[in-house]
Amino acid sequence: xxxxxxxxxxxxxxxxxxxxxxxxxxxxxxxxxxxxxxxxxxxxxxxxxxxxxxxxxxxxxxxxxxxxxxxxxxxxxxxxxxxxxxxxxxxxxxxxxxxxxxxxxxxxxxxxxxxxxxxxxxxxxxxxxxxxxxxxxxxxxxxxxxxxxxxxxxxxxxxxxxxxxxxxxxxxxxxxxxxxxxxxxxxxxxxxxxxxxxxxxxxxxxxxxxxxxxxxxxxxxxxxxxxxxxxxxxxxxxxxxxxxxxxxxxxxxxxxxxxxxxxxxxxxxxxxxxxxxxxxxxxxxxxxxxxxxxxxxxxxxxxxxxxxxx
Amino acid sequence: xxxxxxxxxxxxxxxxxxxxxxxxxxxxxxxxxxxxxxxxxxxxxxxxxxxxxxxxxxxxxxxxxxxxxxxxxxxxxxxxxxxxxxxxxxxxxxxxxxxxxxxxxxxxxxxxxxxxxxxxxxxxxxxxxxxxxxxxxxxxxxxxxxxxxxxxxxxxxxxxxxxxxxxxxxxxxxxxxxxxxxxxxxxxxxxxxxxxxxxxxxxxxxxxxxxxxxxxxxxxxxxxxxxxxxxxxxxxxxxxxxxxxxxxxxxxxxxxxxxxxxxxxxxxxxxxxxxxxxxxxxxxxxxxxxxxxxxxxxxxxxxxxxxxxx
Numbered sequence: 001x002x003x004x005x006x007x008x009x010x011x012x013x014x015x016x017x018x019x020x021x022x023x024x025x026x027x028x029x030x031x032x033x034x035x036x037x038x039x040x041x042x043x044x045x046x047x048x049x050x051x052x053x054x055x056x057x058x059x060x061x062x063x064x065x066x067x068x069x070x071x072x073x074x075x076x077x078x079x080x081x082x083x084x085x086x087x088x089x090x091x092x093x094x095x096x097x098x099x100x101x102x103x104x105x106x107x108x109x110x111x112x113x114x115x116x117x118x119x120x121x122x123x124x125x126x127x128x129x130x131x132x133x134x135x136x137x138x139x140x141x142x143x144x145x146x147x148x149x150x151x152x153x154x155x156x157x158x159x160x161x162x163x164x165x166x167x168x169x170x171x172x173x174x175x176x177x178x179x180x181x182x183x184x185x186x187x188x189x190x191x192x193x194x195x196x197x198x199x200x201x202x203x204x205x206x207x208x209x210x211x212x213x214x215x216x217x218x219x220x221x222x223x224x225x226x227x228x229x230x231x232x233x234x235x236x237x238x239x240x241x242x243x244x245x246x247x248x249x250x251x252x253x254x255x256x257x258x259x260x261x262x263x264x265x266x267x268x269x270x271x272x273x274x275x276x277x278x279x280x281x282x283x284x285x286x287x288x289x290x291x292x293x294x295x296x297x298x299x300x301x302x303x304x305x306x307x308x309x310x
Numbered sequence: 311x312x313x314x315x316x317x318x319x320x321x322x323x324x325x326x327x328x329x330x331x332x333x334x335x336x337x338x339x340x341x342x343x344x345x346x347x348x349x350x351x352x353x354x355x356x357x358x359x360x361x362x363x364x365x366x367x368x369x370x371x372x373x374x375x376x377x378x379x380x381x382x383x384x385x386x387x388x389x390x391x392x393x394x395x396x397x398x399x400x401x402x403x404x405x406x407x408x409x410x411x412x413x414x415x416x417x418x419x420x421x422x423x424x425x426x427x428x429x430x431x432x433x434x435x436x437x438x439x440x441x442x443x444x445x446x447x448x449x450x451x452x453x454x455x456x457x458x459x460x461x462x463x464x465x466x467x468x469x470x471x472x473x474x475x476x477x478x479x480x481x482x483x484x485x486x487x488x489x490x491x492x493x494x495x496x497x498x499x500x501x502x503x504x505x506x507x508x509x510x511x512x513x514x515x516x517x518x519x520x521x522x523x524x525x526x527x528x529x530x531x532x533x534x535x536x537x538x539x540x541x542x543x544x545x546x547x548x549x550x551x552x553x554x555x556x557x558x559x560x561x562x563x564x565x566x567x568x569x570x571x572x573x574x575x576x577x578x579x580x581x582x583x584x585x586x587x588x589x590x591x592x593x594x595x596x597x598x599x600x601x602x603x604x605x606x607x608x609x610x611x612x613x614x615x616x617x618x619x620x
Contacts (some may be wrong), residue, residue, distance in 0.1 A: 139478050166417055166446055
């Protein structure tokens with residue numbers, strides 16, 4: 001695996017690669033590092049596609065708010081490189097902040113509407129930073145496909161919107177959330193949790209699992225489902241709710257709170273953001289409409305299972 | 311010359327071209343159509359570079375204000391196609407508004423600071439629309455080089471800033487303003503001028519020519535140069551000044567009004583926007599710093615000359 005710290009090295013390696021295989025697929029897995037099994041599953045997916053897989057590791061200051069965890073966000077490039085290589089990455093791009101932003105950047109890629117809900121409401125400016133850095137990475141790597149985890153479902157929706165609007169020549173490949181054996185969604189931020197928080201954080205995946213059952217109850221509405229999910233999360237004393245929302249996906253439109261959910265044809269997302277101490281965790285679940293009813297996607301993913309799923 | 315009205319056609323033609331010549335240069339000349347000798351000079355420059363030249367013709371609604379001339383902006387695709395073919399274009403891309411914006415676009419490429427001065431101040435939102443549509447065209451065509459006329463010097467500065475900030479893999483080639491034999495800068499909007507306005511509009515190029523001489527006067531300052539230029543433009547009774555500004559280029563920073571210009575090392579731009587009736591014309595001139603003095607660029611371009619210059 002090649003490791004590049006500069007844009008010049010990256011471009012030289014990619015030009016060499018393109019010279020050897022002009023029509024070869026380049027796959028990009030953009031990450032903020034501190035890689036885990038979720039990231040690994042994205043790399044394996046790219047390898048399954050036969051791609052020359054580029055993994056970027058860059059903790060992007062532009063997408064952190066002034067009171068967020070940019071400084072203390074976990075970093076371990078040596079470990080990341082080992083994990084990337086083991087999972088088939090061909091090139092690891094790990095630039096410094098000065099390399100990515102050599103001068104004060106004056107350009108922002110701003111996506112409206114889909115960025116105002118959920119994490120966009122809780123983290124003002126976050127998706128402006130995401131759209132901008134992902135644009136830069138797309139322009140630098142020029143991948144045919146880019147792989148993103150569905151734990152950040154809103155991020156996937158935002159990036160797909162940007163790709164559509166700006167005609168960016170890349171296929172976005174959303175990949176299923178990977179979970180710990182007990183159901184907790186994998187996240188680099190999980191390392192912040194102490195033992196008690198770690199146990200109580202299971203309330204997120206359990207709530208999403210329960211929602212699949214609740215949804216099939218006759219007459220279930222958006223407002224009742226959100227109320228039930230909120231009540232379940234509140235059973236964990238350390239849980240401090242940021243949001244619990246049921247929206248359409250990927251457009252993230254609100255639902256009529258009193259309309260029976262069986263009567264909507266849209267794909268829905270139940271999205272959760274909950275703090276345990278200083279650590280903010282997110283998780284979500286998609287529900288697919290099927291003729292005359294609603295199908296719960298990836299039910300098995302959410303229940304505790306004895307092995308990693310992806 | 312191939313003419314494409316849809317993105318699908320454009321992509322198919324470009325893929326075919328790239329298959330034939332994987333390392334061949336693609337040159338893009340983005341225009342709003344109603345092509346004139348200025349556009350032709352950009353196409354010839356691309357042809358001189360050996361590029362497969364793509365000319366886009368698209369009157370972009372996103373860059374017009376609500377009270378501007380989007381509806382009445384002149385259009386003549388047949389004439390444009392003939393001019394493009396005659397000047398060596400290989401492909402003309404002329405999409406409809408619905409083709410470029412099939413759904414309400416939620417994404418904007420916003421460039422700050424360099425967009426707040428000059429035309430950015432007079433036309434709020436204008437450069438947001440420019441940045442967004444040029445991003446789209448770059449993503450659709452993926453040119454190695456893109457050619458822009460320096461009559462829109464601020465546009466060149468804004469696009470270069472965007473390219474730098476977002477790492478867009480394209481080289482921006484600024485090309486000299488092309489003028490009518492009597493000095494008027496070529497513009498699609500010149501057709502709006504009646505005979506009297508057309509004569510008085512020469513005050514712009516004349517003022518820029520005079521500025522080159524004024525600049526060499528000992529102790530000349532920014533405020534005096536702007537005052538002298540303003541006074542010259544006011545000699546034309548139909549001229550209604552939007553702005554007359556002397557700034558650094560390309561960063562468009564203001565100058566200390568009382569500092570002798572000989573003491574600044576920056577490249578400077580004298581930029582004019584003046585209305586004649588309902589028609590707003592722009593023109594500008596760059597002044598290069600040279601060791602201990604200032605060099606007037608392209609002096610011959612500005613003076614009346616018996617033939618087209620470019």
